[in-house]
Amino acid sequence: DIQMTQSPSSLSASVGDRVTITCRASQSISSYLNWYQQKPGKAPKVLIYAASSLQSGVPSRFSGSGSGTDFTLTISSLQPEDFATYYCQQTYSTPYTFGQGTKLEI
Amino acid sequence: EVQLVESGGGLVQPGGSLRLSCAASGFTFSSYWMSWVRQAPGKGLEWVANIKQDGSEKYYVDSVKGRFTISRDNAKNSLYLQMNSLRAEDTAVYYCARDRSEPAALSYFYYYMDVWGKGTTVTVSS
Numbered sequence: 001d002i003q004m005t006q007s008p009s010s011l012s013a014s015v016g017d018r019v020t021i022t023c024r025a026s027q028s029i030s031s032y033l034n035w036y037q038q039k040p041g042k043a044p045k046v047l048i049y050a051a052s053s054l055q056s057g058v059p060s061r062f063s064g065s066g067s068g069t070d071f072t073l074t075i076s077s078l079q080p081e082d083f084a085t086y087y088c089q090q091t092y093s094t095p096y097t098f099g100q101g102t103k104l105e106i
Numbered sequence: 107e108v109q110l111v112e113s114g115g116g117l118v119q120p121g122g123s124l125r126l127s128c129a130a131s132g133f134t135f136s137s138y139w140m141s142w143v144r145q146a147p148g149k150g151l152e153w154v155a156n157i158k159q160d161g162s163e164k165y166y167v168d169s170v171k172g173r174f175t176i177s178r179d180n181a182k183n184s185l186y187l188q189m190n191s192l193r194a195e196d197t198a199v200y201y202c203a204r205d206r207s208e209p210a211a212l213s214y215f216y217y218y219m220d221v222w223g224k225g226t227t228v229t230v231s232s
Contacts, residue, residue: 001168030210031210031216032210032216032217034218034219036151036219038151042224043201043222043223043224043225044143044151044201044219044222045222046218046219046220049206049208049216049218049220050208050210050216050218053208053216055218055220087150087151089151089153089218089219091216091217091218094156094165095153095165095166095167095168096141096153096156096217097153098150098151098152098153099150100150101150101151
């Protein structure tokens, strides 16, 4: 199975900050990498698919980059509604593994 | 409105069985792969299984192989997860999700979960 490792596990930031979350795969996954946002008590929501494609309706302050084993999710200017937990997920091969999550806090 | 609604969760004793259902509406259910994803209390997301549009291919995470069975009924726009020999570590919120695909290179596709239900809670405890 492909292991996904996110860093950091938690992050404190302020409104307006630029934030970067990284995700590393245990083997090359090309661009088969997705990013999700989850708020407490809610289902996850996809932000980025195929490493860098912005899902329809997602604000442009979210962006993704990377290929192979190393990926990043960047939020260019944090908004109050962005405080949540973020997960990466590989869909290169089953089982479609998730990273352990990054909790973004004020 | 595109929607997924899970049901069937509850409290079950270790070793018991439970069948989860997911009712889909607002889209052509038979055109999509579908997945189950779970989240244990206070923990991260774990992909559990998925199934091809016609049910001919199914994949599972190792921890549920031989115990869980994913299935679908396209005539009823429904996805199912039959869970047998349940263990305490199966306690989680179970989400069903639609697997959206976008073309990649050659005949490959990028898959991502673009529609999620609100989840149903399964508790395995004596």
